Amino acid sequence: MKSQFFKCLRIVCYPIGWIYGLVVMIRNYLFDAKIIKSTKYKIAIISVGNLTVGGTGKTPHVEYLLHILSDKFNTAMLSRGYKRKSKGLVFANTINANASILGDEAYQVYSKFPQVKVVVDKDRREALREIESSYSNMDVVVMDDAFQHRYVKAGLSVLLVDYNRIITEDKLLPYGDLREPASGKNRADIVVVTKCPIDLSPLEVRIIRKKLYLRPFQSLFFSTYTYQKPIAVFKEASSELTEVGSVLLVTAIAQPKPLKEYLEEQYKIVQSVSYSDHYLLSEKDWCDISERFRLLSGPNKYIFVTEKDAAKLVGCKYIPNDLKSYIYAIPLQIKILQGKQDNFNNKFIDYVEKNKRNIVAPKDQNKRYSKDWHNIGYRFG
Structure with missing residues (x-):
């Protein structure tokens, strides 16, 4: 409608x-x-x-x-x-x-x-x-x-x-x-x-x-x-996910459908909640997310977010501390x-x-580019 x-x-x-x-x-x-x-x-x-x-x-x-x-x-x-x-x-x-x-x-x-x-x-x-x-x-x-x-x-x-x-x-x-x-x-x-x-x-x-x-x-x-392997958003979470049973996907991006479809191919149980692009989650939103997560069936359950959404979670005072160990971001390549x-x-x-303005390049002249991504260290959490 x-x-x-x-x-x-x-x-x-x-x-x-x-x-x-x-x-x-x-x-x-x-x-x-x-x-x-x-x-x-x-x-x-x-x-x-x-x-x-x-x-x-x-x-x-x-x-x-x-x-x-x-x-x-x-x-x-x-x-x-x-x-x-x-x-x-x-x-x-x-x-x-x-x-x-x-x-x-x-x-x-x-x-x-x-x-x-x-x-x-x-x-x-x-x-x-x-x-x-x-x-x-x-x-x-x-x-x-x-x-x-x-x-x-x-x-x-x-x-x-x-x-x-x-x-x-x-x-x-x-x-x-x-x-x-x-x-x-x-x-x-x-x-x-x-x-x-x-x-x-x-x-x-x-x-x-x-x-x-x-x-x-x-x-x-x-x-x-x-989509790459999930990474921990907060230090309270384990750096490696060994087994995932069910997922609550939380997004505030323009087009969350492709990520949801990808996760549904990977895991048996995937539920999602979507907000408008760039939306900042409120205290009420996190209460709703907490309740959805509590009701999510199965063992080894986690909350997955996008990298862009993960950036907004840092310093957010409304996230319950007991949820932080379950929140992971899905990187894109x-x-x-x-x-x-x-x-x-x-x-x-x-x-x-x-x-370029200066004629002496500050980096290795013999290294043209790398075909593989860096193992970039996030400053999240």
Whole structure:
């Protein structure tokens, strides 16, 4: 009933999409005609974003880039810090950072990549000026969710497209999910179709390529993700899970369905409770979660959350202490398909090598990149 209501509401709002689209097209024209100026910077800048609302996998792909780049270069990640409670410019390494100060996604990155400078600010231009002045040896900044942030001229622009929601078949908000017309894809240097099935066929690749109708200079890649072994969120929990009987999945993300389906394939009993994206769990919510967990049948039961949700649990005063030993996060790992991982990685490595500000790289010159993930130590708990 609720989904039918929203469907009807979108149809009623269809004319508003035309007005919204006109405003967006005028804005893009002003940037394209250089009437509104984009600022260029001395350091290499990589922008990662999408054309749609909802999850396309921005944070996992940003983490993938941080992994391959921070092996070799001095690297920073710049985010607006969505849903954070702090204001203005924040350098994560200069404070006692948490998800409330940085936002859940930025804190997730900070927790996993101690070698990366994490910066949050709504004003990206001001933040980049501060990064340039504060870190004279900074080589590259990866900007999260910045495809529409045209006030900054990124040297390499990455557009993420959900395999299940191809942008050329979508409509503008509020009728559809597009933030801007699908023609905005022409600004991207690299397009990644995300959340693909791991056995993506050559025929599907050709169909999607035709639907996207990219320009000759644009590179197209396909990615999928795999779920990794659960990791303890709090120090009260055992570092290794030996046996799992039943699971309560607690999520506050845009699209929890794939994770739930994965867990249902792995375990006999899986129950779930979902909240809206970026939602902060209240004391009442944790009382409800505790009761659901108590009623969950079977031995060896646990609470599983996403990495993004785990970031918000640190410092949460409402979590009952007796639950902390049962809470585990499920990490994601990105995989580039069609055997093109080396090609994909080297596009970013080569770009930064040609555009970094300092000429002496601070890391091992002989190590181009690592194909495997680090055993990154989390700062959770």
